[in-house]
Amino acid sequence: MNKKIQRSLAVVSAATLLFGVSAVSSAGAAQKTVYLAFQAPLTGANALTGQDELTAARFALSEYNATNPSVKVELVIADDQGLAEVAAVVAPGIAANKKVIGLIGPAFSGATQASLPAYKATGLPMISMSATRVSLTDKKAPVNGFPIFKRVVANDKFQGPALARYAIKGVSSPSVYLVDDKTAYGKGLADYTKPSIVKDAKIAGSDSVPENTSDYTSVVAKVKASGANVVIYCGYAPDAAKFVKALRDGGYTGIFAAGDGVLKATFPNNAGNTAAEGARLTAADVPFEDVATAAQMVAYTKLTGISKPGTYVTSTYNATNIFLTCIKQGVTTRPGMQNCLTAGSFKGIAGDTIKFDRYGDIIGGAAVGAFTIKAGKIVYVAVA
Amino acid sequence: MNLQVLESQFWSLCLQGLALGFIYVLISLGYTMVYGVLRLINFANSEVFMVGTFATVVAQVGILQNQTDAQPLNGFRLIYTLTFALVFSMLICGFLGILVELVAYRRLRALGAKPLGFLISAIATSIVLLETTRILTFSRPQTSPRLLDKWSFGEFAGANFRIDTVMVIISGIVIFFTLDRFVTKTRLGKAIRAVSMSEEISKLMGINLNRVVSLTFFIGGLTTGAAAFFYTTVYETTQFNVGFNLGLAAFTTAVLGGIGNLRGAFYGGLFLGVLEQFASAILGSQWKSVTVFTVLVLVLLLKPNGIFGEAVQQTRT
Amino acid sequence: MINLRDKGASVWENWSPPARSSFVLIVITLVALLPYAGDFGPTSFLNTPISSYQAVLVYPIALFVLMGLGLNIVVGKSGLLDLGYVAFFAIGAYTMGIMGTMTSLNTWEILPFGIFFAMLAGLLLGLPALRLRGDYLAIVTLGFGEIVRIIALNLEVTGGPNGVVGVPTPPPILGQKFELDDHKAYFWVILIMILLVIWMVRRFTVRRPGRAWEAIRQDEDVAALMGVNLLIYKLWSFTIGAAVGGAGGVIYASKTMFIAPDMFTFNTSILVLACIVFGGLGNIWGVILGASILAYLPERIRFISNARQLVFGLVLLIIMNVRPDGLLPRKKREKILQKAVK
Numbered sequence A: 001m002n003k004k005i006q007r008s009l010a011v012v013s014a015a016t017l018l019f020g021v022s023a024v025s026s027a028g029a030a031q032k033t034v035y036l037a038f039q040a041p042l043t044g045a046n047a048l049t050g051q052d053e054l055t056a057a058r059f060a061l062s063e064y065n066a067t068n069p070s071v072k073v074e075l076v077i078a079d080d081q082g083l084a085e086v087a088a089v090v091a092p093g094i095a096a097n098k099k100v101i102g103l104i105g106p107a108f109s110g111a112t113q114a115s116l117p118a119y120k121a122t123g124l125p126m127i128s129m130s131a132t133r134v135s136l137t138d139k140k141a142p143v144n145g146f147p148i149f150k151r152v153v154a155n156d157k158f159q160g161p162a163l164a165r166y167a168i169k170g171v172s173s174p175s176v177y178l179v180d181d182k183t184a185y186g187k188g189l190a191d192y193t194k195p196s197i198v199k200d201a202k203i204a205g206s207d208s209v210p211e212n213t214s215d216y217t218s219v220v221a222k223v224k225a226s227g228a229n230v231v232i233y234c235g236y237a238p239d240a241a242k243f244v245k246a247l248r249d250g251g252y253t254g255i256f257a258a259g260d261g262v263l264k265a266t267f268p269n270n271a272g273n274t275a276a277e278g279a280r281l282t283a284a285d286v287p288f289e290d291v292a293t294a295a296q297m298v299a300y301t302k303l304t305g306i307s308k309p310g311t312y313v314t315s316t317y318n319a320t321n322i323f324l325t326c327i328k329q330g331v332t333t334r335p336g337m338q339n340c341l342t343a344g345s346f347k348g349i350a351g352d353t354i355k356f357d358r359y360g361d362i363i364g365g366a367a368v369g370a371f372t373i374k375a376g377k378i379v380y381v382a383v384a
Numbered sequence B: 001m002n003l004q005v006l007e008s009q010f011w012s013l014c015l016q017g018l019a020l021g022f023i024y025v026l027i028s029l030g031y032t033m034v035y036g037v038l039r040l041i042n043f044a045n046s047e048v049f050m051v052g053t054f055a056t057v058v059a060q061v062g063i064l065q066n067q068t069d070a071q072p073l074n075g076f077r078l079i080y081t082l083t084f085a086l087v088f089s090m091l092i093c094g095f096l097g098i099l100v101e102l103v104a105y106r107r108l109r110a111l112g113a114k115p116l117g118f119l120i121s122a123i124a125t126s127i128v129l130l131e132t133t134r135i136l137t138f139s140r141p142q143t144s145p146r147l148l149d150k151w152s153f154g155e156f157a158g159a160n161f162r163i164d165t166v167m168v169i170i171s172g173i174v175i176f177f178t179l180d181r182f183v184t185k186t187r188l189g190k191a192i193r194a195v196s197m198s199e200e201i202s203k204l205m206g207i208n209l210n211r212v213v214s215l216t217f218f219i220g221g222l223t224t225g226a227a228a229f230f231y232t233t234v235y236e237t238t239q240f241n242v243g244f245n246l247g248l249a250a251f252t253t254a255v256l257g258g259i260g261n262l263r264g265a266f267y268g269g270l271f272l273g274v275l276e277q278f279a280s281a282i283l284g285s286q287w288k289s290v291t292v293f294t295v296l297v298l299v300l301l302l303k304p305n306g307i308f309g310e311a312v313q314q315t316r317t
Numbered sequence C: 001m002i003n004l005r006d007k008g009a010s011v012w013e014n015w016s017p018p019a020r021s022s023f024v025l026i027v028i029t030l031v032a033l034l035p036y037a038g039d040f041g042p043t044s045f046l047n048t049p050i051s052s053y054q055a056v057l058v059y060p061i062a063l064f065v066l067m068g069l070g071l072n073i074v075v076g077k078s079g080l081l082d083l084g085y086v087a088f089f090a091i092g093a094y095t096m097g098i099m100g101t102m103t104s105l106n107t108w109e110i111l112p113f114g115i116f117f118a119m120l121a122g123l124l125l126g127l128p129a130l131r132l133r134g135d136y137l138a139i140v141t142l143g144f145g146e147i148v149r150i151i152a153l154n155l156e157v158t159g160g161p162n163g164v165v166g167v168p169t170p171p172p173i174l175g176q177k178f179e180l181d182d183h184k185a186y187f188w189v190i191l192i193m194i195l196l197v198i199w200m201v202r203r204f205t206v207r208r209p210g211r212a213w214e215a216i217r218q219d220e221d222v223a224a225l226m227g228v229n230l231l232i233y234k235l236w237s238f239t240i241g242a243a244v245g246g247a248g249g250v251i252y253a254s255k256t257m258f259i260a261p262d263m264f265t266f267n268t269s270i271l272v273l274a275c276i277v278f279g280g281l282g283n284i285w286g287v288i289l290g291a292s293i294l295a296y297l298p299e300r301i302r303f304i305s306n307a308r309q310l311v312f313g314l315v316l317l318i319i320m321n322v323r324p325d326g327l328l329p330r331k332k333r334e335k336i337l338q339k340a341v342k
Helices: A002-029 A049-066 A082-096 A110-124 A156-168 A184-200 A217-226 A235-248 A264-273 A294-304 A313-328 A334-343 B004-038 B045-063 B075-110 B115-136 B163-185 B189-199 B199-204 B210-236 B243-257 B262-282 B284-304 B312-316 C004-012 C015-031 C043-047 C051-079 C087-104 C107-129 C132-152 C183-207 C208-218 C220-225 C230-256 C266-279 C284-300 C305-322 C331-342
Strands: A033-040 A072-079 A098-103 A126-128 A150-151 A173-179 A203-210 A228-232 A255-258 A282-283 A369-374 A377-383 B152-156 B161-163
Touching: A033 A049, A033 A082, A033 A313, A049 A072, A049 A110, A049 A294, A049 A313, A072 A082, A072 C305, A082 A110, A082 C051, A082 C230, A098 A313, A098 A334, A110 A150, A110 A184, A126 A313, A150 C305, A156 A173, A156 A184, A156 A228, A156 A255, A156 A282, A173 A184, A173 A217, A173 B312, A184 A203, A184 A228, A184 C305, A203 A217, A203 A334, A203 B210, A203 B284, A217 B004, A217 B262, A228 A235, A235 A255, A235 A264, A264 A377, A377 C107, B004 B045, B004 B075, B004 B161, B004 B163, B004 B189, B004 B210, B004 B243, B004 B262, B045 B075, B045 B115, B045 B210, B045 B243, B075 B115, B075 B210, B075 C305, B115 C266, B115 C305, B152 C305, B163 B189, B163 B210, B163 B262, B189 B210, B199 B210, B243 B262, B243 B284, B243 C132, B262 B284, B284 C107, B284 C132, B312 C183, C004 C284, C015 C183, C051 C183, C051 C208, C051 C230, C051 C284, C087 C107, C087 C132, C087 C230, C087 C266, C107 C132, C107 C230, C132 C266, C183 C208, C183 C230, C183 C284, C208 C220, C220 C230, C266 C305
Parallel strands: A033 A072, A033 A098, A098 A126, A126 A150, A173 A203, A173 A228, A228 A255, A255 A282
Antiparallel strands: A282 A369, A369 A377, B152 B161
C-alpha cells in the first residue's frame, strides 16, 4: 500500500509542477510588451513544416529584441498540428487573448479555414506564411479571409501556371505526368497546374500518391509505361525526395519539376545530389540562405541549431518582420495593426516590396521564382 | 483503370512487390511472434521499426563516419559497413523490444490486465517512442548515404533485378527460414511454442515465463530491426512518422496469413506487397489502401482465421 | 487495489430516492455550469493556456465523452473491438456538411439523417464483419475507418482534401442562439445528448439486449448455446454505437463550420478507445472520467509546446501500469466471476 501511495504522490506532485509552471509563465508579463501569436503544426505528422517556420519567427524576433526597442515583443506559440480540428480549438483561445495583436500563420490552409471564424469575430490581423489555398483570398468563396487575412506566399492560382510553364520550358513535344500527394496543398496546386499543362502540352497521365508513402516504384512503372518526359510533383519535400530517387533509379531520364513545398535545402540532401540534379522547382519563397547575409546565417544557426533552413523560412521571416515594422511605428492594438497592414508598404528580406491587396494577396508579388538544383545546391534561375 | 501499364511493367511490378513484401514479412514477424505467445497485438512494433531505421542511419553516418554525400563503397569496406549496420539495427530493435515488454506489458501481465489494457499501454509506448524521436531529430527526415552502389544484374522481361532488390529478397528468405527453424527445432524455440500452447502448463514444466516472453519480444525486435535496415538501404531516407504506414501494412500482413502463424505471415506479406503494387498501378495510388482492406475483408469472410489459421505452435503440426 | 467504482456504488445504494435525485440534479447543474468555471476565481486553474477553454469543453472534451459512451456500447458492453469508430463520426459530419450546404435543411433536421446514415454504415459493415472474432474484427473495423476517410478524400462531392466549407451553424432553440465565439450553447446541447445516451445505456443494460451483450462479452459460445442470437445482438450494439457517433459528427460539423478528411484519422479512433480503457471499460462513469481527462490533458499542458504529446504518452503509459483496468473499473463481482471461470 505504502508504495502505491508514494507513487500516486509522485504523479500528483508532477502534475502540480506542470500546472504551477504554467501559472508562473502566464503571470510573468512585463510592461510594454506586446504579443504576436504563432500558429503552425509543432507536433504530430506535420511537425516539420511548423518547426522550420518557428525557427524563422524566433530569429526575426531575436533580431528585433536585440535592438533594445521601447516595446518588447514576445511570441505566443500555438501548436495546431496542422489539423483543422485542433485549429478550431486553438483559434478561439488566441482570438480571446487581447494581448495578442497579430498572428503569424496558420501554416496550413485547412487549419486556416477552420481558424478564420474565430479571428474574424475578434478582428485579429493575420499573415500566413504558407497557406496557399486560393479560396482564402477569393472574394467569391463562401468563406474567405477578408478583411483580416493576408499572406506572403503566392497562392496556387499564380504558382500552378508558373510551375507548368517552367516544367515544360525547352522540352520538345512535352508529355507530362502529374502526381500529387492528396493533401490539401498538393491537390490544390495540382488542380491549378493542370489547365496550363493541357494548354501547352500533352498529359500522359496522373496519380495521387498519399503523403508518407514509402514505395514509389508502381508510380515509376506507370510513368515509364506512359512515355512521359516531364514529371510534375505537387507535394512536400520528404516525399518528393523519395519519388525523384525512385524515378532516377528506375531509369527515368526526363524532367522532374515541383512546387514550393519542395524548395528547400533538405530536398537535394535527402534525394541525393545525383537524383536531385537538374530538378526544376518554383516558389515565391526564396531559400533563406540565399537572401540572408552571412552574419544572419551564423546568428540563425546559433539560435536554432539548424544550418540548413527548411521550407517557408523566408516567408515566415518576412511575415514576422512586417508585424515588427508596424510595431516599430508605434502600433500596439489590433485595429492599429489592421490599418498598418492594409495601408503599409514593407520590405522583404530579399529587398522586394510587399504591399497587400484588398483580399490579402501581395500586389504584384505573385512573381514566382524558378530554381534548379546544381551539385546539391539550389540555384535561382529566373522569374518563371 | 489503367491496364496498359501491365503490358510493359507486369514483371517489374511483381518483383518490386516481392521486395516490399519481404520488408512487410520481417516487420510482421514482430507482431506474429508476440501474438503467438501472448495473444496480444504489439502495437508498439511499428515504432520499434521506426527507431531501427534511425539506428541504421546512426550506424552508417554516426559510428562509421560515412558522410551523407559519400561515394558508394566497395569490397570489404562495403560488406563490413552493411553487416555492421544490419547487426546494429537488429540489436537496437531487439533490446528495444525487451524494453517495450518491460514498460508496457510486464506489470500489466502481473496484475492480470485485460487485452485492451495492453493495447492502450502499447499505444502509449509508441506515442512516447515517436515523440522522443521526433524531438531528437527536429522532425526532419534523415538520409542514409548511398553506400551500396545500385547496379543491376540486368533486365528480365522488363523487371530490373537491382542489387538491393535481390538482396532484400534473398536475405528475407534466409532470415525467415532461420527463424522458422529456430522456433521449430531449438530448445528455446520449443519453449516459445510451449508457452504459446499453454502458459500454465509450461510454467509447470519449469519454463521461466518472463524469460520466454522477453525472448519473444527480442526475436520480434531482431526481425523488425532487419526490416528497418533493408528499408533504409532501399529507400535511403527515413522520418519519425515512417512507422505508421509500414506498421499498418505489416499488421495487415500478419492478419492475412493468420495472426501468430509464422508461415502465414510469410505468404501474407508477399501477397500484400504484390497486391499493393498492382492496386496502385491499375487503380491509382489513392485507392491502394481501399483495395487492400477490401481484399482483407473478402479473405477473412472466406477464412475467418486468416489464410493459414492461427498460432505459432501450429507451424509444425 | 481500491475499486472506487464499488465504493461509490455502495454509498449510492444506501441513499434514499430523494437524496439520489437531488444528488443527480446537483451534479448535472454543476456540469452545466462548467463553461463558466474558466473565469470563476477558485476554479480558474481549469483554464487552458493558449487554446480557448470553452471551445475545449465542446471539442474535444464533451464530444469525446459522447463518442466514448457510444464506443463503450460496442467495446465495453458487448466486447467487440472496434478500431474504426471515427468512421461513424465522419459519416455524421459529412452528412451535415453536404446536406447543410446543398439543401436548406437545418442542423436539427439533418441530425436524424446523420444518425440514420451512421447506423446504415454500421449495419453494412457489421453484417460481414461481425462474423469475425476478436482481433480479426479489430483490423476489419480499422480498415473500414481508413476506407471512409480515403473515400472522403477521393470523392468530388466531399470536396476531396479541401473538405466542406461553410457548414451552417444550428438555428436557435428556445431563444438560445448558437454564436461563433460562444461555445456554451454547443456544450449544453452535447450535454443533453450525453444524458440521453447515459439513460439509454442504463435502460439497455438491465433489459434483454444488455444481458445478451453481457453474455456475448463473457463467452460467445456459451451465449450462443443459451439461445442468444449472436449476430442480431452484435448488430444492435454496433448500430447503436454508430448512431451515437453519427449524432456527435453532425453537431461537430455544425460547430466547426468546416470539415476535412484529416479530421477523421485513425488517431481519433485510438484516442477515443484510449479514453474508455483509461477510464474503465464498460463503466459509464469511468468512460466519462477517462474521456474528460484524456481530452483535457493535452490542452492543459499546451505551454510545453514541443514535448506536449510526449508528456501525454508518458502519463497514459504510467496510469495504465498503475491501474491496468482503468481508473474506475467495472464491478468487482464480474472480476470474481472471471477468475472462477479461469
